[in-house]
Every structure is written in structure tokens, then in C-alpha cells.
Amino acid sequence: xxxxxxATAIPPAASPVWPEDGYTHxxxxxxxxxxxxxxxxxxxxxxxxxxxxxxxxxxxxxGDYKATTVGDMPVVVVRARDGGINAFENRCAHxxxxxxxxxxxxxxxxxxxYHAWTYDEAGKLIGVAFEKGVKGGGGxxxxxxRGDHNLRTLRTATRAGxxxxxxxxxxxxxxxxxxxxxxxxxxxxLPRPARVLGYNTQVLRNNWKLYAENVKDPYHASxxxxxxxxxxxxxxxxxxxxxxxxxxAHHVSYSMLDGEDADAEYRxxxxxxxxxxxxxxxxxxxxxxxxxGDGITLQILSVxxxxxxxxxxxxxxxxxxxxxxxxxxxxxxxxxxxxxxDAALTELRLRQANMVGPAGYVSMEDGAVGAFIQRALxxxxxxxxxxxMGGEDVGSQESRATETSIRGFWKMYRRLxxx
Amino acid sequence: MxxxxxxxxxxxxxxxxxxxxxxxxxAACIDADxxxxxxxxxxxxxxxxxxxxxxxxKGLPVGLIYAHNRAMLEDRVVALRKANVYEPQRYRHxxxxxxxxxxxxTGGDGGRIEAETGFLVVRTMHDGTQDLFASxxxxxxxxxxxxxxxxxxxxxxxxxxxxxxxxxxPL
Numbered sequence: 001x002x003x004x005x006x007a008t009a010i011p012p013a014a015s016p017v018w019p020e021d022g023y024t025h026x027x028x029x030x031x032x033x034x035x036x037x038x039x040x041x042x043x044x045x046x047x048x049x050x051x052x053x054x055x056x057x058x059x060x061x062x063g064d065y066k067a068t069t070v071g072d073m074p075v076v077v078v079r080a081r082d083g084g085i086n087a088f089e090n091r092c093a094h095x096x097x098x099x100x101x102x103x104x105x106x107x108x109x110x111x112x113x114y115h116a117w118t119y120d121e122a123g124k125l126i127g128v129a130f131e132k133g134v135k136g137g138g139g140x141x142x143x144x145x146r147g148d149h150n151l152r153t154l155r156t157a158t159r160a161g162x163x164x165x166x167x168x169x170x171x172x173x174x175x176x177x178x179x180x181x182x183x184x185x186x187x188x189x190l191p192r193p194a195r196v197l198g199y200n201t202q203v204l205r206n207n208w209k210l211y212a213e214n215v216k217d218p219y220h221a222s223x224x225x226x227x228x229x230x231x232x233x234x235x236x237x238x239x240x241x242x243x244x245x246x247x248x249a250h251h252v253s254y255s256m257l258d259g260e261d262a263d264a265e266y267r268x269x270x271x272x273x274x275x276x277x278x279x280x281x282x283x284x285x286x287x288x289x290x291x292x293g294d295g296i297t298l299q300i301l302s303v304x305x306x307x308x309x310x311x312x313x314x315x316x317x318x319x320x321x322x323x324x325x326x327x328x329x330x331x332x333x334x335x336x337x338x339x340x341x342d343a344a345l346t347e348l349r350l351r352q353a354n355m356v357g358p359a360g361y362v363s364m365e366d367g368a369v370g371a372f373i374q375r376a377l378x379x380x381x382x383x384x385x386x387x388x389m390g391g392e393d394v395g396s397q398e399s400r401a402t403e404t405s406i407r408g409f410w411k412m413y414r415r416l417x418x419x
Numbered sequence: 420m421x422x423x424x425x426x427x428x429x430x431x432x433x434x435x436x437x438x439x440x441x442x443x444x445x446a447a448c449i450d451a452d453x454x455x456x457x458x459x460x461x462x463x464x465x466x467x468x469x470x471x472x473x474x475x476x477k478g479l480p481v482g483l484i485y486a487h488n489r490a491m492l493e494d495r496v497v498a499l500r501k502a503n504v505y506e507p508q509r510y511r512h513x514x515x516x517x518x519x520x521x522x523x524x525t526g527g528d529g530g531r532i533e534a535e536t537g538f539l540v541v542r543t544m545h546d547g548t549q550d551l552f553a554s555x556x557x558x559x560x561x562x563x564x565x566x567x568x569x570x571x572x573x574x575x576x577x578x579x580x581x582x583x584x585x586x587x588x589p590l
Contacts, residue, residue, distance in 0.1 A: 198474040198481030201581045230502035231494075282490035330581070335481040350485050358582035359469065359483040365504045367585040 018419050023248075023394065023407035024387050028380035031207040031373070036417075037326040043416050044305050045071030045323075048171040049249075050157065050164040050178075052307035052320055053077045053087055055336065057161060057194045063107055063121065067100040070165060071306070072323050075154060076100050076110070077163060080121050085158065087165040088123030088151040099151075123151030159183060160190035162309075162318070178303065179245040185252045185301050188292055189311045197335040197349060202358045206370030208306070208321050208329035209413075214366050215300060215308050215319075216409055218242060218253050218400040219389050224369060227361040231280050233269055240298070241398040248394040248408030249304035255400075256295045285351055285361075288313035302405075304412050312362070314345065315352035327374055331367075333357050433524040438517040438534045438561060441568045446512035446538075449589060454499060457589060458492040462562050462569045465489055469575040469590055472555070483577075483586055495589065505587040507545035510552065512590075514538050522560075529563030531571070540590060542583075553590055554578045 018027050030036055045051065051070045058066050059079040066077045067090055074090035076099065090099050092112040099110045099119070109126065111118040118127035125146040133139025154165035157174035164174055175183055204211055214220070222229070240255030257264070269283035280286070288297070291314060301309040306321035318334040333356070337349050356363045387410070390402025394411050397404050413419075441460075448456050461467060468482040486492050514536055521533030535556055542552035560572040575590045 196479060198470070198479035199580060200471055200474075200481075200483060202585070203581050203583045205584060224504060226502045226504070227498060230498065281493045282488060284487070285491070285494070346480070350480055350482065351487070353481050354485055354491075357483055358584075359586040361498055361503065364585040364587060368505060371584065 018414075022392060023410035023414065024392050025384040026387060026410060027382075027384050028377055029382070031210060032326050032377050034326050037323070039417060040323070041071050041073070043418070044413070045073065046167040047416050048166065048168040049305055049416070050166050050171065050174050050303070051305070052162060052303065052318070053154075053156070053165045054163040055161055055194055055196065055318065055334065056085075056158060056163055057336075057339070058104065058196060059085070059163075061106065064104070065100060065107060065110075066104050067102065068320075069322050070154070070167065072325075074098055075165065077156070077165070078107075078121050085156045085163055086122045087154040087156050087163075088119075089153075091151070092117055093125060093149040093151060094128075117149075119151055123153050125149045125151075160187045161194050162186065162190065162307075177247075178250060179247070181243050182245050182250045182252065182301065182303065185243070185254075185299065186309060188294075188296075189299060189301075189309060189316055191292070191338075193339045194336045195339045195341070197337050197346070197353075199335070200333050200357060202331040202333065202367050204329040204331065204367060204370055205327070206329060206374035207327060208323035209409075210370035210373055211321050211329055211331060211366070212302070212305065212409060213406050214370060215302050216251050216253075216405040217403065218405075219403055220369075221400070224365050225362045227355075231269075231278065233280070233286065239398075240296075240400065241396065242400065242402060242405055243396045244394055244405050244408045247304075248411035250302055251405035251408060252299060252301045253400065253405065254296050254299040256297060285354060286313075288348055288352065289345065291345070304409065310356065312355055313352050314348045315356060316349065317356060329370075431519050431523070434519045434522070434532045434534070435517055437524060437563065437568055438519070438532060438536065438559070441561060442514045442517065442536055442557070442559075445570075446514050450510050450512055452509060452588075454496045454588070457496060458489050460570055461489045461492060461573070462565070462571045463489050465492075465570055466572045466574075467492060467570070468573075469577065469586070471577045471580045473580055475574070475576045483582065484589065492589075499587055503587055505585060508588070509543050510588055510590075511541045511543070512538055513541075514557075517559075524563065529565075531563060532559075532561045534559050534561065538590075550583060552583060555590075 053068055054066045054077045059077060062079055062081045064079045068075060075087055076090045077087045080086050092099050094115055094117045097112055097114045099112055109118050109120055116129040120126050131140050154167055155169050156163060156165045159174060238255045238257060243252040266283060266286040269280055269286050297313050299311040308319035310317045316336050320332040322330045322332060324330055335353055337346055355361045358367055387403045387406055390397055390404050394404055394408040445460050467486040469484045470482045517534040517536040519534050522531040524530050535558055537556050540553040541549055543549050555575060555577040558574040558576060559570055562569050562571040
């Protein structure tokens with residue numbers, strides 16, 4: 001769709017007032033307005049962005065499929081017979097029923113349970129039950145063309161085993177959308193074929209953007225999340241920084257231990273375990289391997305709009321942010337390792353998984369803090385949140401006392417939403 | 420000839436009674452917020468995991484909580500009390516009749532019981548909001564050799580993949 005067509009198709013959102021330029025003051029109305037939510041579906045999730053769909057290892061064989069969502073829209077991702085990856089809407093073109101009811105499966109064709117309209121692996125309509133009628137009666141009129149009723153497809157592309165899709169067939173190439181720095185950081189945590197270690201879903205009682213912002217917010221990390229401080233885990237001198245893509249849309253926050261090997265933290269904690277009542281009784285949680293050989297112990301990467309790729313030591317997770325309405329969202333956590341992991345490395349990943357997810361020592365608060373904002377929205381109409389930490393600009397910074405990457409999110413958001 | 424050993428049915432009955440009593444105490448401990456006493460329901464080298472039915476069925480090993488000994492459970496309690504930030508909330512466990520799947524009560528060292536027991540947990544928030552927070556099954560291996568029955572292994576299999584907001588208090 002052209003910009004002009006979009007502008008006429010969607011009425012401008014009525015309520016949000018965003019008078020000032022820039023990305024330092026965010027209207028609270030953006031977090032609960034149904035008109036904004038509908039506009040996000042059209043302009044962002046169906047717009048010129050690349051949405052995370054799957055890990056390639058989830059659909060290794062021809063016919064393997066995964067039912068997922070782009071924003072809140074149901075889609076199916078399919079491994080084609082030629083090894084390529086197709087994606088199309090999970091909605092029958094006839095009456096609109098969901099086609100794939102299972103989360104994962106293998107199919108040669110996709111048949112709707114309601115009236116048996118059948119689609120091939122590319123979403124092309126190949127069968128209509130009783131198309132010619134029954135005993136000379138009924139059936140489709142002569143003007144009916146199956147080709148007019150194919151499923152709406154997404155363009156797909158992969159990077160390091162991550163499958164992305166876009167509804168906008170004119171969107172820039174995936175690698176251009178991501179930019180070289182983000183591509184490099186994705187490759188870093190997916191250097192070999194991946195293997196899924198398990199899933200869970202965290203239900204958030206807040207707008208999806210509050211979680212997206214939280215992920216891009218290094219300012220809160222040592223304030224809200226007290227696990228390491230409480231157990232006096234020596235964080236040593238950490239260096240790191242924030243990388244923001246040129247578009248502002250994507251970011252990487254990373255830290256590494258400076259001048260010490262990363263195991264010093266674990267060894268110190270192990271000594272304390274026996275001698276210090278405030279230490280961890282079982283420091284094995286902190287045990288890890290420098291598996292990527294660069295000393296980076298934490299890397300949080302986001303791809304606009306809804307992908308988070310997380311490395312905390314050896315715990316590797318793909319998080320997909322799924323909007324479920326103006327005031328709700330879900331985070332789908334996919335833990336992964338690599339196909340060639342040994343048992344000891346898998347065990348490290350599983351232990352360290354205690355730190356993340358809905359029950360995670362250093363992340364459970366993130367499931368609640370967005371709801372604290374959401375609940376306080378009544379009466380906030382016309383007011384704006386403040387994002388001035390680290391200046392007013394969007395760009396890479398060495399300090400982590402900054403909100404630069406959140407401003408980057410809003411830079412991209414504002415451009416796509418035309419607000 | 421008199422049989423001094425209990426019949427299979429009687430052994431099963433004793434096992435059901437043992438597991439029922441243990442789970443009643445276990446649930447009461449958590450529901451009364453007596454979390455400091457929670458780790459002592461486990462053996463020192465216990466395995467405790469909260470997972471989902473999907474992961475469990477597919478053999479996917481990751482847990483929401485994954486502990487390979489009691490010390491990790493003790494750390495969890497300290498974290499809940501001192502580190503983690505969450506709104507005041509409490510659980511009410513409703514525990515089904517255990518189904519004995521292996522082992523039994525014996526003389527001597529007391530034996531080992533394997534059991535599957537369904538549960539529901541209602542979560543009540545500080546403002547009175549109540550939700551069915553979790554349902555699932557406990558897959559337990561219980562060690563009867565100590566001064567009290569303890570879980571050598573407890574796999575908490577949640578029926579749903581979805582966890583509302585956060586899971587702080589153990590299940």
C-alpha cells in the first residue's frame with residue numbers, strides 16, 4: 001500500500017496529542033487508545049517492518065509449519081518443499097476461519113475444517129469443496145476463480161536461523177532493515193544451528209509498547225532488579241554500552257567484565273557461599289562459559305517492533321512481544337541452545353534460565369512494572385512521560401544511564417505512525 | 420498362614436495416606452507464607468522444576484524454576500524475601516487424591532514412593548483480585564528414609580504455557 005492509500009484508508013487517531021517534535025515526551029494516550037492500537041496494526045505490524053516469525057530449527061523438514069502471529073494477526077510459517085520458507089495469513093479466504101489450529105505440525109496442504117477449502121504450501125487456493133455443485137445443483141458461479149482467493153502472503157527472509165516476515169512487499173531487504181551492527185550482534189548469538197530448549201508465555205496486563213520500552217531501558221536495570229545487589233554478587237568493573245541502529249528502531253545493550261575473566265564472579269561467589277550469610281548458598285547459578293569467546297556476559301538486542309534476542313551468560317532466549325489488545329500483551333519466551341551442545345553446556349543454560357522468564361530472578365519484575373503504569377493511566381490523558389536520560393538524541397552511547405534506545409523506538413514509531 | 424506383609428492394596432493405601440499427608444503439609448506451608456520452611460520438604464540433593472505440559476510432553480528441558488539441590492531452593496526464598504519486587508499475593512492450593520505410580524511404603528529404610536497428584540492454585544492479590552493462577556500435576560518421588568518424608572524429585576507440570584504477570588511464590 002502506498003503512503004497516500006494508507007492515509008486515506010485509516011482515519012487519523014483522534015485522541016493522542018503529541019504537539020512537540022522529538023522523542024523525549026511520550027503521550028500516555030498511546031498506551032490505551034483503541035484507535036492507536038488499530039493504527040499500529042496497519043502502519044507498524046503490516047507496514048514496512050520485519051516481524052520475527054520463527055527459528056528455522058522449529059520447521060526443519062518440508063511441510064513443517066508453525067502457527068504464530070504478526071502483531072495480533074494469525075499467520076502460518078511453512079517450510080516449503082524447495083527448502084524455502086513461506087508465510088501467509090492463518091485465515092481461510094472463504095469465511096475467515098483459522099486454518100491451522102495446532103501450534104506446530106506437518107502438512108502437505110492446509111484444509112479449512114469448516115468447508116474444506118484447501119491451500120498449498122504457498123497459500124494458493126487449490127481446492128474448493130463442491131466447487132461444481134452437487135448433482136448439477138449449486139456450486140460456484142462460472143465467474144469464480146480460485147486464483148482470486150489465495151491467502152495473503154508475507155515476504156520472508158532469514159538471518160542466522162531467525163525467520164522474519166513482512167506484509168509490505170516493498171519493505172527494504174531484511175539486512176538493510178537491521179543494519180550491519182545489529183546483523184553482527186544477531187550472528188554473534190546464533191553462530192551455529194539452534195535447538196529449542198523450551199517455551200513459556202508471560203501474560204502482561206499492559207500495552208505491548210511498555211514491554212518494548214522496558215527492554216530498551218538500561219536505566220532501570222540496577223534499580224528495579226535487586227538480585228545481584230542483594231546477594232552481593234561482585235559485578236566487578238563492567239564495561240559495555242548501547243548501540244542504536246541508524247533508524248533508531250533496533251538496539252543492543254551489552255556488558256562485559258573488564259580486565260577479569262568472567263569466572264572471577266563465580267569463584268568469588270563460591271568462596272562467599274561458605275563464609276557469608278548474605279551470599280548465594282548455591283553459586284552454581286553464576287557458573288558459565290565464555291562460549292562466544294569475547295567476554296560479553298550480557299547482550300540484550302531488540303528488533304523493532306517485537307523481537308528481543310537475549311544472552312545472559314549462557315542463557316539464550318528469543319522473546320516475541322505479542323499485542324493482545326490496547327491494554328494487554330504476551331511475551332513468548334523461546335529458550336534455545338545449539339544442536340551440538342554437550343550435556344554440561346545444556347545444564348548451564350537450564351540453571352541460568354532461573355534468572356529470566358516469568359519466575360526469573362532478574363526479570364520477574366518486568367512482568368509487573370508495565371501493569372503498574374497501565375493501571376495508573378486513568379486520568380493521565382493529555383500528560384506525557386519523560387525520556388530525557390542521556391540527552392534528547394537517539395544514538396549509540398557508552399553510558400548505560402541513558403534512555404537513548406527508548407527514544408530510538410519512538411523515532412521509528414512516530415515515523416511509521418505519522419503522528 | 421498369617422501374612423505379616425500388607426497386601427498390595429493395603430501398601431497402596433498406606434502410600435496414598437503418606438503422600439496425601441505430605442502434600443497437605445506442603446500446600447499449607449506455601450499457602451501460609453511459611454516459605455522459610457519450604458526447602459525442608461526436599462532432600463539435600465533434590466531436583467525441583469516447574470515446567471509446562473507442552474515442554475514436558477515434547478521432552479524440552481527448560482524450567483520456569485530449575486533447581487538441582489535444596490540450596491537453590493533456599494536461595495529462591497531469600498530472593499523472594501529480600502531481592503525480588505512483587506505485589507503482596509497469596510496462594511490457595513487445592514490438591515487432588517494422589518495416584519501412586521511406583522514404589523511403596525516398606526519396612527527398614529522406609530522406601531520410596533512415586534506419585535502423581537493434580538492441583539489448582541488460586542492467587543489472591545493484596546487488593547482482593549482472585550484468579551485461577553495455575554493448574555497442573557505434581558510428579559513426585561518421595562524419600563521415606565529420613566526423619567520425615569521428603570521430595571527427592573518434584574516436577575511441577577503446569578497445564579498451560581501461560582503465566583499471568585509473574586511467578587514469584589513457588590508452586
